[in-house]
Amino acid sequence: MDSFVNSLYLERKTIACIKQQLISPKSIQLYHFLQQPIFRFLHSSLQKCSWHHEHAAHIHSFSTPSTIPLPIKTLLTVLDSDEWAMWLLLATGKEVKLKKQRLQLFGTGDYTLQHDIQERGIHCMIALTSIWGTNWGGYTSLVKEGKEIVRINPIPNSLTLFEQKKGMASFVKYINHRAGNKKHIVIHALYA
Amino acid sequence: MWLNTLSGSHTLLQWRTQYVSNTPISHIFLPHFLVQKRYASLKTALLNESFYPKSSDLFDLSQTSDLRTAKQPLLRDFQRFLSSSEMHELISAVTDIKTRGQVDAFGSLYTDTDYLLPHDDRLESRKVAFVFYLSTLTRSDGGELAFFETDRKHNPTKEIKLYRPKENALLLFTVSKRSWHCVREIRKPVKRYAIGGWFHG
Numbered sequence: 093m094d095s096f097v098n099s100l101y102l103e104r105k106t107i108a109c110i111k112q113q114l115i116s117p118k119s120i121q122l123y124h125f126l127q128q129p130i131f132r133f134l135h136s137s138l139q140k141c142s143w144h145h146e147h148a149a150h151i152h153s154f155s156t157p158s159t160i161p162l163p164i165k166t167l168l169t170v171l172d173s174d175e176w177a178m179w180l181l182l183a184t185g186k187e188v189k190l191k192k193q194r195l196q197l198f199g200t201g202d203y204t205l206q207h208d209i210q211e212r213g214i215h216c217m218i219a220l221t222s223i224w225g226t227n228w229g230g231y232t233s234l235v236k237e238g239k240e241i242v243r244i245n246p247i248p249n250s251l252t253l254f255e256q257k258k259g260m261a262s263f264v265k266y267i268n269h270r271a272g273n274k275k276h277i278v279i280h281a282l283y284a
Numbered sequence: 285m286w287l288n289t290l291s292g293s294h295t296l297l298q299w300r301t302q303y304v305s306n307t308p309i310s311h312i313f314l315p316h317f318l319v320q321k322r323y324a325s326l327k328t329a330l331l332n333e334s335f336y337p338k339s340s341d342l343f344d345l346s347q348t349s350d351l352r353t354a355k356q357p358l359l360r361d362f363q364r365f366l367s368s369s370e371m372h373e374l375i376s377a378v379t380d381i382k383t384r385g386q387v388d389a390f391g392s393l394y395t396d397t398d399y400l401l402p403h404d405d406r407l408e409s410r411k412v413a414f415v416f417y418l419s420t421l422t423r424s425d426g427g428e429l430a431f432f433e434t435d436r437k438h439n440p441t442k443e444i445k446l447y448r449p450k451e452n453a454l455l456l457f458t459v460s461k462r463s464w465h466c467v468r469e470i471r472k473p474v475k476r477y478a479i480g481g482w483f484h485g
Contacts, residue, residue: 149402149432149440150464201469203401205341227397233341263341268397269426269471 093175096130096167101251102179110183110253119234119242119254125218131249135220137161138277143197152204154264155197164279168193171216171281180214180283183253188214188283198230198276203266206235210261213284217244217252220277224248228271234262246276286322286365287374296377303378303456308433308444311457312378315450317416323452327418329358330477335393343400345467348391351479362479363389366414375483379458381411383483394427394476400467402432402440410459411485417449418477426471429455432464440464449476 093102100106101122113120126134143155160168170176172190181187191213217232224230224246232252234242236259244252256262267276303312318326333356335346348354351363365371366387375383388410394400405413421427429447432440438461446468447455457463459482470476 149442149466203341205401229397265341266344266399266401266469268399268469270397 093170093173093179096126096170098124098127101125104182107179107182111185114184114253114255119244119252121244121247122251122253123247124249125251126249128249131220134163134167135222135277137163138220150205152264153202154204155199155202157195157197160195164195167218167279168195168281171279180216184214184255186214186283191282191284193279193281195277195279198264198267198278199273200267200269200271202264203229204264206261206263210256211282211284212256212258212260213282215252215254215256215262216281216283218279219246219248219250219252220279221246221248221275223274224276225270225274227268228274229265229267230271230276231265232262233265234260236260246278286318286362287370288316288319296374299378300380304380308431309457309460309463310379311431311455313447313453313455315453317452317454320452323418325358326362327451327477329354329356329362330391330418330479332356333359333391335391341401342403343398345398345400346393346395351389351391352386354391359391363387366481366483372483375412375456379412379456381458381483381485383411383485385484387481387483389479389481392476392478392480394467394470396470396473398467398476399469402464402466404461404463405459405465405482406461406463409484410482412483413457413459413463413480414483415455415478415480417451417453417455418479419449419475420451421449421470421474421476423448424472425474425476426468427474427476428468430466430468431457432466434462434464438462449478 142158145155147153232244333348351359430443431445433444
């Protein structure tokens with residue numbers, strides 16, 4: 093884990109601040125989360141991927157990799173490690189296990205909807221995107237009773253944590269034509 | 285008078301035949317729907333009405349309030365006309381569906397990057413949906429209404445028919461488990477105005 097993650101986020105003081113943020117406003121986004129050379133390496137490994145488009149028009153539209161590149165697989169292993177579970181315990185105050193994780197690619201015309209399968213727990217998203225415009229869509233929205241309570245923008249090399257509780261739903265906002273051929277690639281892990 | 289003169293029962297029969305035979309769901313697209321002068325006045329009224337932005341997972345667009353409470357009197361008149369026995373008889377003649385009562389009607393405005401993702405409109409007593417267009421868009425503008433093919437579980441599979449917005453045209457379709465449709469994203473700095481809603485039964 094310490095060969096991937098920016099050492100700043102491994103300091104106890106920092107983790108304590110993260111925990112405080114997660115109480116209110118219920119989410120936190122950590123910038124430059126991965127060490128920069130690691131992030132660049134992971135990002136370039138994705139360029140050689142072939143992607144399979146999953147489209148159920150009434151639920152979602154995004155792509156998943158036909159084969160996960162080895163560097164990404166290594167990161168996924170870190171997110172399933174005891175070390176990471178300990179970090180999450182310190183950061184969230186919750187003892188959780190990995191339920192599922194997936195690598196997703198969103199491009200122009202892609203989205204997920206609120207009535208896609210909604211899963212409660214701690215959501216952990218690592219944005220492997222290299223560049224993203226704020227008016228392109230693609231952000232993750234957490235809603236409760238029809239109102240947005242958290243919005244997570246795709247910031248390159250960020251880690252976002254939020255807890256989805258009962259009565260909450262989340263979705264990835266439709267990506268509009270301004271994104272052109274840019275892609276938002278994210279590792280999305282769920283812990284409960 | 286609002287409607288362009290119909291040619292009597294022969295036209296209605298043609299429309300009915302088209303409506304029931306169109307796929308993937310019963311629908312019809314009727315150009316030159318209103319008398320031109322009335323259309324022009326209606327458009328002016330709509331452009332002077334207030335629109336409110338709306339955003340969710342399913343859409344980005346702007347809408348007026350229900351036309352029953354519109355500030356522009358002509359919009360209130362138009363809503364009353366839609367709810368009139370004349371219109372209900374026309375709807376019944378074309379769709380073979382009996383509708384009655386007040387019609388829900390809202391003005392909508394889509395601009396660059398606005399969209400409406402696939403949905404089937406099913407709610408309460410909605411029987412026939414309508415979209416009356418007050419803009420003409422080109423292919424590169426986007427903004428088409430797209431109907432979807434559905435599978436055996438009535439889930440949408442792929443877009444199968446497109447209607448590009450054309451001024452003074454009315455689109456009608458039956459609301460059902462199969463009436464999946466969307467408004468494709470607007471891709472240029474253009475404005476797509478329409479009045480849409482539902483006839484109830």
